[in-house]
Amino acid sequence: MEEKKFCPYCGEKLVGDVRFCGKCGKRITPLSEIAGTGGNVKNTKASWKIIGVLVLIACCIAVGIFLYTHTDNKRILGRWMQVDESGEETGNSLSFNEDGTVLSNGMEGKYEMYNGEIDIYSWTEAQTFEYEFSGNRLILTQEGIDNQSVFVKRE
Ligand SMILES: [Zn+2]
Known part of the structure; x- marks a missing residue:
């Protein structure tokens, strides 16, 4: 049809x-x-x-x-002093520089930041921390250890 x-x-x-x-x-x-x-x-x-x-x-x-x-990467630059729970400085310090170097209590090392973690290579030993910014504070938590280090920015 x-x-x-x-x-x-x-x-x-x-x-x-x-x-x-x-x-x-x-x-x-x-x-x-x-x-x-x-x-x-x-x-x-x-x-x-x-x-x-x-x-x-x-x-x-x-x-x-x-x-x-x-x-x-910008925020971490500068000098940070570690403080204890009462806010007193412990005497430990970290100074992060733009060129990837870090002064840890005056000893030079290197650091790398990625995905909320920071590797700090100083004194020939590498340590990995989780980092967190809170106001003017930098909180470093060492992997595998329930130990937080709190730093306050001092330019
Ligand atoms: Zn027609």
Whole structure:
């Protein structure tokens, strides 16, 4: 049975697989072509939108991590004095410099910060601490030991 088709512009009955309407002369696009190309164009556009959004999210995360770590790297610079629970200075000090060196009680070493942790290499021994800023205080917690050292900033 032959499928009955009509011109979408003037409603004229179309016979066979014609490309143009015999009455109004408009181009007749087969339904299969419309569905095919139209669908593909839509899918491609949607894919690019998704890729665009993902790239944007990735950029935001990268910038966020950069700003977060960069802020900490700046914040730790300077001289910190260790204080005990009553706020009295213990005499221990840490001075962090921009070039990655640290003075630990006057002894020079190096330090590295990453993901909330800081490695301090001094006296040929490396120690890893979790660090946290709280107001003008720097709290270092040594890994594996339930021991917090609290430092107060002294420029
Ligand atoms: Zn027509």
